[in-house]
Amino acid sequence: MGWRRSAVAALAAHVALPAAAQDLRLPVLVPLTGFVALEGTSQRNGALLAASQLKDVTLKPDVLDTQATPEAAVTAWERVMGGAPSPAVVGPILGTQMLALLPLAQDRGVPLLTISGTARLGELGNPWFFRFFPSDATVKVAHARYVVETLSAKRPAVIYQSTAYGQSGREQLAKTLIELKAPPVLEESIAPTVNDLSPALLRAKNANADVIVLHLHAASTVLAVRQARQLLPDVPIVAGSAMHQPATAALLEPAELKGVCAETAASPISATSGPMRAFLDAYRAAYKSEPDAFAAAQFDAVGMLGQIIAELRKAGQPVTPKAVRDRLASDIYHGVVTTYRSDGKGNMAHEAEIVCFGGTDRIPKPAARYSIPPRS
Template sequence: MKRIAACLLLTAAASAAHAASVTLPVLVPLTGFLAVEGASQRNGAILALSTPPAGVTAKYDVSDTGVSPEVAVNALERAAGDKPIAVVAPMLGTQMLAMLPVAMEQKIPLLTISGTAAITRQGNPYIFRFFPDDATTKIAQVRFALENKGVKKPAVIYQTTAYGQSGHAEIVNALKKAGIVPVYEEALDVAVKDMAPVLAKARAAGADSLIVHLHGGPSALLLKAAAASGLGLPIIAGSGLSQPSTINLLEPAELAGVCAETSSSPVSAESPAMQGFLDAYRRKFNADPDGFALAQYDGTMMALEAVAKGATTPAALTQALSSGSYAGLAMTYKSNGRGDMAHSAVIICYDGKSRIPKVVAHYTNAAAD
């Protein structure tokens, strides 16, 4: 009798591992200045959650975290009440910093694509970042500028936001390692309209190129102004320029010769699998995906695959994510021991005829530590 009962229990356990039902809430900024990026995060996550691996069903609820840390923390506390296996967490660094202590208390893994370097340096075992951190992407951006564009006297233009300041520090760092000091640096508020003064100062400072790290809208304004003034200098931009919604506002001619870093470029569809993702995304959301959407898709999928393999508790999932490796569509993800899962970035360039960029270089952060 006892033996039969044990047998039954084992079977039940085994089938649970194969037909797991998990809750995985999506907490992302849908209002405020990061709403575009937040929407990409949401879409990527939803695409994964609505097509989970066989045997897994995922319940999810989408919550807007706005841009304030307080709302994000409230959202996480609220989600914690539903016993989630993990949560998709916002890409805004300050929100992540505020959520980390709560994740620690509640023992919930956070799946994010925030690039802010500091979030994986707090010694918190519950953070998993599926986007290359700023160091990785900025090293790629600077290396491409130096190696492919022969940049010697760059002007560095960045945003006064968290995204901008964090990336700026890494750009200056990477340039310094190559023995280069920018001839001109300027931080711009997101509300700056006319880019002519910045371009004029960069030119007056004798810059031979612009290394840009701005959000989507300001990136587009800068490119328009550069094209209008016939600047004629190479422009190597940040991931803000890889978003299709931004690119659609520019004429292909205004993009001629412009390059940008990002984690991946799904619209360039480098592989058949990526093409599949692109098609599915377009069907579901009637929009083009960017690198953020794909990174969040990959990250969510890695978690769901781990669930399918039996990691059906937050603790087991945390363990699986921190030790496992996953071949996603954009790259292969593996933790460096701190929760940094993505270690490579790409450079995309526009040819001036099409709004679809070509991936011209892959960089893997060898010193992924």
């Protein structure tokens, strides 16, 4: 495939630029500092890589750090909205920040492309919301099904983050585990600032848990796995998507990863061929690091945006945020992770994967894939 570097520009929010104009501004609002910095950095890198590869449209990414609070996200939004208009905005992975930005996007009339998994985002009826990572209503169903159907667990202990992300995942996990007749024997909420998870793990041990189910951000995931391997060495762990990240796995020894699995949309580092392998090679060349599913999903989101803009121009139609929104809501896009189409609520991805580590290296292997079609 041919790749091309992006150049500078602007697009009027509701007034189309001439068809000959090629340069468009793309605000990228992501957390680059704080407890989700690993995830936000992946999100940024995926967006920038996609922008650099577009053939028929040049996008000028404008990256701002949303840190880790809703207030910082709003400040970043106000800064980018004061500049040249844009056809869409990349929104942060952190659910609380997206909750703060969605009303602003609706007021402004600009599509927000995100990979935030918080299930509630898709239930707000905001027509400017588009999620390219499977929501908790998809990945947590896969998470729970793998625990019960594949591991045959009957007594799961759920340890989840106290953030909106964690609460959303916990709700979906509990609902599905109960439906599968394996209700949690323990549900433990952990703040991102907690640096000792041994009390929660000991409670899981005392509850005779037969699997540890984690739904935590990256830093807490590392701590939970490390301490679980000391306190509960023979109990399997099925973690959230943070665990599949190469940057997370790099903080643990391969032996500590034995018996650890994770839910995710995909595992680019495990790819050996096809479009995902091409993405993996391009990412490594650009960033000298390993990509994760967050980077790949955001790569696909910007790729779909580029395709929509190119098709609008080819058809001689005005490129406006509304025109982009309408196409995001109706088009089908074949990305490197999956095939994307909206379920009418802005949820674009409807598959989830379970990957597992073997204990000899830090590269997980696909263990199961689940397709959960959107309701019609």
